[in-house]
Amino acid sequence: MIRKFTCAVVSGALLFSIHATAQDNTTQQYLDTLAALGFPAPKENELVHIPPTLDDLEDADLHPELKRVIRRGHDLFTNTQQLRDEHVFNNMNCSSCHLGDGRMPFSAPIWAAAVTLPDFRGKNAHVNNLEERIAGCFTYSMNGKPPEYGSDNMVALSAYHHWLARGVTMYPQQPIYGRGFPPPDRPENLSYARGKAAFVEKCSICHGASGDGLRIDDQTVFPATWGDMSNNWGAGLVRIFTAAGFIKNNMPLGQPRSLDDQEAWDIAYYMSSQERPQDPRYTGDVQETLEQTREAFHKHSMYGQARESDGHILGDHDNLGGKPFLKPDTVRPRTFE
Ligand code: HEC
Numbered sequence: 200m201i202r203k204f205t206c207a208v209v210s211g212a213l214l215f216s217i218h219a220t221a222q223d224n225t226t227q228q229y230l231d232t233l234a235a236l237g238f239p240a241p242k243e244n245e246l247v248h249i250p251p252t253l254d255d256l257e258d259a260d261l262h263p264e265l266k267r268v269i270r271r272g273h274d275l276f277t278n279t280q281q282l283r284d285e286h287v288f289n290n291m292n293c294s295s296c297h298l299g300d301g302r303m304p305f306s307a308p309i310w311a312a313a314v315t316l317p318d319f320r321g322k323n324a325h326v327n328n329l330e331e332r333i334a335g336c337f338t339y340s341m342n343g344k345p346p347e348y349g350s351d352n353m354v355a356l357s358a359y360h361h362w363l364a365r366g367v368t369m370y371p372q373q374p375i376y377g378r379g380f381p382p383p384d385r386p387e388n389l390s391y392a393r394g395k396a397a398f399v400e401k402c403s404i405c406h407g408a409s410g411d412g413l414r415i416d417d418q419t420v421f422p423a424t425w426g427d428m429s430n431n432w433g434a435g436l437v438r439i440f441t442a443a444g445f446i447k448n449n450m451p452l453g454q455p456r457s458l459d460d461q462e463a464w465d466i467a468y469y470m471s472s473q474e475r476p477q478d479p480r481y482t483g484d485v486q487e488t489l490e491q492t493r494e495a496f497h498k499h500s501m502y503g504q505a506r507e508s509d510g511h512i513l514g515d516h517d518n519l520g521g522k523p524f525l526k527p528d529t530v531r532p533r534t535f536e
């Protein structure tokens with residue numbers, strides 16, 4: 200009896216350790232691959248999570264209907280253009296900025312939001328849940344109108360975010376490895392001229408010298424980095440440090456971490472000095488809008504400022520890009536009263 204018990208304990212421990220070793224090996228391989236691409240190793244206390252793939256989904260023990268909805272969420276995330284003129288009014292897909300279908304570290308991997316929300320967000324000064332976070336990217340990054348909370352599209356997108364977070368503890372105590380678009384150290388001086396030259400040399404082959412990108416048969420091949428079909432002035436990517444972090448870690452496509460820090464920041468500065476659709480919080484006056492939004496948002500953008508090259512005041516217009524309204528009616532303040 201005792202013997203049998205010991206055996207069970209030993210084999211249980213063995214199984215566990217085999218499992219742990221397989222896991223460690225996979226994590227190590229994953230980190231080695233990232234290191235080979237030039238990404239930094241995780242700090243000792245950081246949480247490393249490898250989001251599952253759609254192949255993993257096939258094998259998962261989940262209700263077939265849930266699998267179908269998660270797949271639908273993935274499809275919406277990677278081909279958001281199917282919601283064009285209803286929820287999306289520019290040429291972006293969610294995956295235009297969240298690379299690797301939202302799974303890549305240093306490309307604002309989206310599962311992080313699923314385990315850290317609901318939480319207070321300074322940007323809108325109230326407690327947000329995952330749906331509201333997704334709605335934020337629709338409003339600003341997609342220059343659009345978010346699907347209603349609880350709608351089929353919203354539930355499918357949320358389900359995909361949650362699936363990628365499989366196995367992670369809710370409200371993890373550790374900082375998340377590769378969360379957001381961490382910027383490289385800011386160099387002392389930024390140069391518009393250097394940024395422009397580097398963009399023309401290393402980026403324009405895909406995005407075009409005028410930042411328009413490329414669209415064929417209603418499909419986005421290369422998204423617009425500025426202009427009417429890009430994100431609006433309210434999006435996170437208009438902050439120069441966020442753009443520098445995005446660029447350093449993700450561009451040129453297929454060559455992450457190949458630019459030096461100065462180049463990434465110069466290009467970010469150049470890109471942030473180009474026009475794009477109006478911020479949905481626009482009051483009709485760019486300086487007044489800036490006063491109201493500077494602290495929470497525009498402290499690190501070029502909104503309302505004079506462009507270095509020609510003195511043009513950025514954001515001083517009422518161009519909404521492809522969108523027939525300024526602020527979507529789905530965006531409302533919350534008070535919890
Ligand atoms: C133009 C680029 C862009 C596009 C397109 C975009 N996003 Fe984002 N997204 C961002 C930026 C910038 C952040 C903020 C990252 C940070 O924390 O610095 C972000 C953050 C997020 C987060 C929070 C991640 C976290 O760490 O908490 C989620 C979730 C998200 N986006 C979902 C979406 C969805 C869904 C779509 C499509 C409807 C989308 N995004 C489209 C740029 C974009």
Ligand code: HEC
Nearest residue numbers: 294295296401402405420421422423424446450451452466
């Ligand atoms: C080989 C083609 C290619 C090159 C070169 C390239 N990009 Fe991109 N870029 C893409 C694609 C494609 C995406 C969208 C990601 C996806 O769909 O996988 C993208 C996305 C982006 C985005 C986010 C979406 C948007 O349009 O704002 C920015 C910003 C960006 N690239 C900037 C740059 C910069 C800066 C460079 C030069 C350092 C660069 N890219 C070089 C292909 C390229």
